[in-house]
Amino acid sequence: MNQPWTELHAPPALPELFLRAALKRKVSGRTLPEGGLRCPVSVEARHLAAYRRVCAFADDGRLPPTYPHVMAFALQMRLLTADDFPFPLLGLVHLENRIRVLRPLGGLGPFRVGVRVADLQPHAKGALFSLLISLDDQLGPLWEGESRFLSRAAKLPGEPCEAEPRAALALAEVDRWRAPADIGRAYARVAGDYNPIHLSALSARLFGFPRAIAHGLWLEARSLAALGDRLPDAGYEVQVRFKKPLLLPGELTLLASAPGASGQLALRGADDLPHMDGEWSTLP
Structure with missing residues (x-):
């Protein structure tokens, strides 16, 4: 089944989303929303330079491999503070992160970023889920990311999966x-x-x-x-x-x-x- 996407014209403003995150303190369900969010993004050269300085990346003409996380941050805040997302954002524990650089991360855009959640599983300390991020340019998929988060506030039935x-x-x-x-x-x-x-x-x-x-x-x-x-x-x-x-x-x-x-x-x-x-x- 195709992933249902909601298309936004630009990344959302963060102040209102921070307020929503601060106000939600209780678990509101046990299922993840099926839909994802997408919007166009471009890179501002001065912001990219500041990111490189903070993270010690050399200016080699390409985006740092972790920079798409920053490009997607406002969109993922919108997704994780929406009414249909079941877990409080404050208190989520970032356990793992995976990135895949599919093609060279050159240029400043325009790009399209997408975010969605998937793979809800029981965990010994709560519930696990994945936040999936994609970055595309005019030629197609460019970069993919997956962050695994633990919600200690939620409990799910079943046995946790053990990593090999x-x-x-x-x-x-x-x-x-x-x-x-x-x-x-x-x-x-x-x-x-x-x-x-x-x-x-x-x-x-x-x-x-x-x-x-x-x-x-x-x-x-x-x-x-x-x-x-x-x-x-x-x-x-x-x-x-x-x-x-x-x-x-x-x-x-x-x-x-x-x-x-x-x-x-x-x-x-x-x-x-x-x-x-x-x-x-x-x-x-």
Whole structure:
């Protein structure tokens, strides 16, 4: 069955959507909406430059592989705060992220971005679902993303699916850097994601964290910027799993396997605390 899409003329304004997210506190159902949202988007050069600075991407003439998440953020906020989306947005936990760069991410647009949700499953701590993002240009599909979220507020019947263990490769240090105390605010200014857990110790404490924590997508973006020479221009996939949250400020060490068509990565903090791991591979 074809996916039903609602077409918008432009990305929605964020202030009203932040208010809707703050007001919804209860689960309102156990099924995901079937429809998705799509709209045209273009890249503003100054915003792209600011994103590159915050995430340490070089200006190589292509969009950073994580940048489409920013392009889709307003649309996904509209989808996740709609009346037919069953879970409160505040409190969702970002567990995994997968991106597929199908063709070189060149140019500033115009593009078309689409977002939808799918694959609702039981989890030992609540309910899992996928947020799916697509980016197209005039020639067709350009980039795809999937984020897996956990809603602790929801419970579903059934047994959770267990992930298959992965054979570990030998990893060596690639880079290390310090995440400053204000990186959550700096990333929020370019990504639009003003979740209180990332902004300050005061706002993070309202959600049980002793200090602000780094955005998971910033951890991924900063890591892929450091791995740029290991990744091709296009035709590859990266999948990461977010582990322990990084309390800000914090020290980070990126480890990776040897360059090749496929490989693994790990992001560690103080005392070897795992913050993220994952793998990359070329597409068939």
